[in-house]
Amino acid sequence: MSKSASLSSKPLSASLRWLALAAALSLSAAHADDYSDVNDLARSGKLTEAMAKADQYLAGKPRDPQMRFIKGVLQTEAGKPADAISTFTKITQDYPELPEPYNNLAVLYAGQNQFDKARAALEMAIRTNPSYATAHENLGDVYAKLASQAYSKALQLDGGNAGVQPKLALIRTLFSAEPKGQKPAASNSASGPVTTPPPAAPARPAVVVPVAPPAPAPAAPSTAPVTQPTAAPVSALEKEVEAAVRAWASAWAAKDMAAYLAAYGKDFDTPGNQTRKAWEEERRSRIVGKSRISVKLSNVSVAVKGSKATARFKQDYSADALNVSSRKTLDMAKAGERWLIVRESTGG
Incomplete structure (x- = not known):
């Protein structure tokens, strides 16, 4: 790909939406404290301690999908994408009904420029849950990258094709903007997707003190019966x-x-x-x-x-x-x- 036809230097994996820690999966109340402890260690930058605690938990419950998901994120944060890919792949094999591990696999593959694998993983996420908006959005970004590669090849084969350059320019603008969604937090890892902290609690709404309207003039008493509103019956x-x-x-x-x-x-x-x-x-x-x-x-x-x-x-x-x-x-x-x-x- 020529320099003029290349995408932004920002890796595509930075534009895809990565699901962080246990936020993507439903937490079992019985083990919520264990998940929280590992998450807290990770957010404090203590990845080694977090990984050790996750491994200790999984020694007793090796099939637990939530902790395995957390471990995959920790491996990514620690700069071990191959290990993370292995972890998320095994989750998809044991729990094929969960779309989130497929999504994170796609982000990892995109970070390695394996866009066909990223596409396949996202299509599996959508097949598992057709209403999964994050996977649809990420799949659009992967398709855009694949289109860029195809347009670049077309330009190499036919440099006089005036219709290709505008298409490449349009795709470049998609990846020159900031990543969608919440901006990732700083990471100790030099490569791979970045974990984002769970969403902050919503701000407490402002308290509005109602002002009483002026009292209306007394109305003449009415002899008409008062009808009380009733709930609509269930048909x-x-x-x-x-x-x-x-x-x-x-x-x-x-x-x-x-x-x-x-x-x-x-x-x-x-x-x-x-x-x-x-x-x-x-x-x-x-x-x-x-x-x-x-x-x-x-x-x-x-x-x-x-x-x-x-x-x-x-x-x-x-x-x-x-x-x-x-x-x-x-x-x-x-x-x-x-x-x-x-x-x-x-x-x-």
């Missing part, structure tokens, strides 16, 4: 949809694959452009292999419009050593007497 259709959603969650927790898969309509939008058969086989392998599954729903909100409905809720999922809390949305459609899932998304 029978909304109850039907919620019952279908809870039956789906119960079948999932019971590993009743026949009932679980029957909760999805024939027109279900499978993630990652999978065939229905491939998606069902993947779900079966992920569910049946667990020794135990718990799926708890709360704050269920249902909206019905004709033969379509949307159910939004908080989902607390746990399986073996994994604990994840997320917001989920199910788009439903009426098929005969049943409400079936036609689209499933996480977040929002």
